[in-house]
Amino acid sequence: MTSPHLQLDSVAVHAGREDLAELGVHALPIDLSTTNPLPSIEAGGLSYEAMAGGGTPNAEGGSVYARLWNPTVARFESALARLEHAEAAVAFSSGMAAVTAAILATLKESGRRHVLAVRPLYGGTDHLLASGLLGAEVTYCSASRVAAERRPDTAMVVLETPANPTLDLVDIRAVVEAAQGVPVLVDNTFATPVLQNPIDLGAAMVLHSATKYLGGHGDVIGGVIACDERQAAALRRVRAVTGGLLHPLGAYLLHRGLATLPVRVRAQQANAQRVASWLTTHPSVARVHYPGIDGDPQGLLGTQMDGPGAMLSVDLRGGYEQAERVTAATGLFTHAVSLGGVDSLIQHPAALTHRPVAAEARPGAGLVRLSIGLEDAEDLIADLDRALAAPHSISFSATAAPVQATPETRQESDRLLVEAAE
Numbered sequence: 387m388t389s390p391h392l393q394l395d396s397v398a399v400h401a402g403r404e405d406l407a408e409l410g411v412h413a414l415p416i417d418l419s420t421t422n423p424l425p426s427i428e429a430g431g432l433s434y435e436a437m438a439g440g441g442t443p444n445a446e447g448g449s450v451y452a453r454l455w456n457p458t459v460a461r462f463e464s465a466l467a468r469l470e471h472a473e474a475a476v477a478f479s480s481g482m483a484a485v486t487a488a489i490l491a492t493l494k495e496s497g498r499r500h501v502l503a504v505r506p507l508y509g510g511t512d513h514l515l516a517s518g519l520l521g522a523e524v525t526y527c528s529a530s531r532v533a534a535e536r537r538p539d540t541a542m543v544v545l546e547t548p549a550n551p552t553l554d555l556v557d558i559r560a561v562v563e564a565a566q567g568v569p570v571l572v573d574n575t576f577a578t579p580v581l582q583n584p585i586d587l588g589a590a591m592v593l594h595s596a597t598k599y600l601g602g603h604g605d606v607i608g609g610v611i612a613c614d615e616r617q618a619a620a621l622r623r624v625r626a627v628t629g630g631l632l633h634p635l636g637a638y639l640l641h642r643g644l645a646t647l648p649v650r651v652r653a654q655q656a657n658a659q660r661v662a663s664w665l666t667t668h669p670s671v672a673r674v675h676y677p678g679i680d681g682d683p684q685g686l687l688g689t690q691m692d693g694p695g696a697m698l699s700v701d702l703r704g705g706y707e708q709a710e711r712v713t714a715a716t717g718l719f720t721h722a723v724s725l726g727g728v729d730s731l732i733q734h735p736a737a738l739t740h741r742p743v744a745a746e747a748r749p750g751a752g753l754v755r756l757s758i759g760l761e762d763a764e765d766l767i768a769d770l771d772r773a774l775a776a777p778h779s780i781s782f783s784a785t786a787a788p789v790q791a792t793p794e795t796r797q798e799s800d801r802l803l804v805e806a807a808e
């Protein structure tokens with residue numbers, strides 16, 4: 387039994403494992419059953435009804451069918467809930483499945499359809515909200531505009547902090563206050579529960595793309611939402627009918643990942659701090675986006691968020707063309723989207739993760755995003771030093787800065803490159 391008074395590191399190692407001794411096992415068991423033997427029609431039926439209503443299986447009837455309940459997934463959920471200081475958590479097949487369920491459940495429960503989306507958001511979330519697929523009417527705004535944009539039919543506020551890819555910090559407590567009782571969903575993917583617990587600041591739901599830091603090894607896609615039991619029931623009802631389930635193998639990997647989450651996040655953060663401060667001195671770098679580097683006017687570092695984390699972005703003086711060269715020239719940094727794993731990644735948000743975002747909200751053409759891993763910090767710096775020195779055309783640089791990475795501008799950049807070479 388894990389006591390409620392344990393520190394984060396102990397919770398990360400032990401939470402969600404309370405029933406293992408009773409089962410006579412030490413490692414997390416993986417239950418792959420899609421269906422479960424029914425003790426009787428009556429007991430099975432009652433358990434089915436409890437789960438379809440968003441509850442947990444009852445002991446007599448069992449878990450019936452894996453779209454309703456799976457014990458391996460439930461253990462991961464209870465561990466994540468503990469880490470996020472929440473009553474419950476509900477896991478999904480991806481971060482986007484979790485975002486979808488959160489919006490559908492909240493619109494359905496509230497009978498409202500207006501969503502306030504605080505930009506910047508992850509490109510997929512921004513795009514899903516804009517798509518109209520979920521029946522939401524969306525207003526995009528900055529954190530400071532939430533009180534003004536809130537309407538009587540506003541169902542929820544969605545925000546992300548640190549935001550992706552600008553690493554802007556949003557004051558969660560201030561947005562919760564401005565929302566005046568409208569539930570606030572915080573995407574906590576970048577901060578992780580190691581650095582930030584939005585529930586303690588008044589958030590109603592905390593969302594993770596578990597694919598990133600929670601898994602931490604780049605080998606599982608998943609999503610999870612921590613919240614109170616009432617909202618968890620609404621999310622389970624949506625999950626049961628729409629089927630965006632986390633597979634038990636994924637749940638196993640994510641739960642195993644939680645044990646090392648605090649150690650990984652702190653070590654990756656220490657690396658990121660060294661890489662970020664080195665980048666501020668580099669002549670090719672116009673600006674480093676990293677919490678605390680350009681000051682912290684709202685005083686959120688050390689209060690809302692325990693540390694700056696391990697994600698950063700840089701504006702390259704050489705614009706899109708230099709971004710092309712740098713991403714092609716790194717060795718230790720893999721040129722790939724995603725983040726939060728033990729190995730370092732580099733990518734160009736405007737062309738990739740934020741490609742579906744409306745042009746006015748898309749990141750700049752010279753912005754590249756780095757996810758700092760567990761390699762030696764000096765090796766990472768040496769790799770970036772080499773990549774930033776990769777030759778690029780000075781005559782092109784001056785024109786590249788304001789260019790957005792769209793197919794048209796990429797043709798334009800190809801034309802300019804040819805001209806520069808001639």
Ligand SMILES: *Cc1c(COP(=O)(O)O)cnc(C)c1O
Pocket residue numbers: 480481482483508510511546550573575576594595596597598607608609
């Ligand atoms: C990756 C990501 C998502 C989407 O998660 P998937 O697991 O890829 O579906 C949502 N929010 C943030 C901040 C992310 O980085």
